[in-house]
Amino acid sequence: VEGRVVGMNDRDVLIDIGFKSEGIIDRSEFDKNDLPKIGDQVEVYLEYIEDAGGNTILSKEKADFMRRWKELNDAFENQTIITGKIVRRIKGGLIVDLEVVQAFLPGSQVDVRPIMDFDVYLDKDIELRIVKFNESRKNIVVSHKVILEESLKEQRDALFQELEVGSILEGRVKNITDFGVFVDLGGIDGLLHITDISWGRINHPSEVINLN
Numbered sequence: 001v002e003g004r005v006v007g008m009n010d011r012d013v014l015i016d017i018g019f020k021s022e023g024i025i026d027r028s029e030f031d032k033n034d035l036p037k038i039g040d041q042v043e044v045y046l047e048y049i050e051d052a053g054g055n056t057i058l059s060k061e062k063a064d065f066m067r068r069w070k071e072l073n074d075a076f077e078n079q080t081i082i083t084g085k086i087v088r089r090i091k092g093g094l095i096v097d098l099e100v101v102q103a104f105l106p107g108s109q110v111d112v113r114p115i116m117d118f119d120v121y122l123d124k125d126i127e128l129r130i131v132k133f134n135e136s137r138k139n140i141v142v143s144h145k146v147i148l149e150e151s152l153k154e155q156r157d158a159l160f161q162e163l164e165v166g167s168i169l170e171g172r173v174k175n176i177t178d179f180g181v182f183v184d185l186g187g188i189d190g191l192l193h194i195t196d197i198s199w200g201r202i203n204h205p206s207e208v209i210n211l212n
Helices: 060-078 145-162
Strands: 002-008 012-016 023-026 041-043 045-048 056-059 082-090 093-097 102-106 125-134 139-143 172-177 180-184 189-193
Touching: 041 060, 045 060, 056 060, 060 125, 082 102, 102 125, 125 145, 139 145
Parallel strands: 023 056, 102 139
Antiparallel strands: 002 012, 002 041, 012 023, 045 056, 082 093, 082 125, 093 102, 125 139, 172 180, 180 189
């Protein structure tokens, strides 16, 4: 509900929500550097119409959570790309702060390639898409990998439309094997066989080609 700040003391913030008496919010629910002023309108959650002491108890944190939860539900239904900040590492993946709400980013959903060191992602902002949204358990699972896969698919589709036999292309060497070199052409990996690397005979591709 919407309420108006009518008073404040060292412990509580008093909110008028149209009841006979003002509602109370613990002052600690507000950022100490961003406390409301008398007359400000704030969105609050009604926890108790009347507690044991006869007070109407309100919560700003729960109101913020419910508002953000609805925004994230809309993002899930519309498959909107959102941004979150990776705040810590746990078993199996990373925890992402989505503003008030936190989500789980599985290790397998961070990148299209296997990740050896997840710590490099800590405190970084990252684009995400919600892949699981559990209302009853208040659980959200997100993925960065699906965004990368979509981008790669677009690159592949565009490249396939332009490819012609005999075309000269530039690519990045991704892997060197005994039988040839895998080259990233921009969304598509091509194999350059060892017999096509040089006019002369070579024993191994690494004799003439290095990883980029």
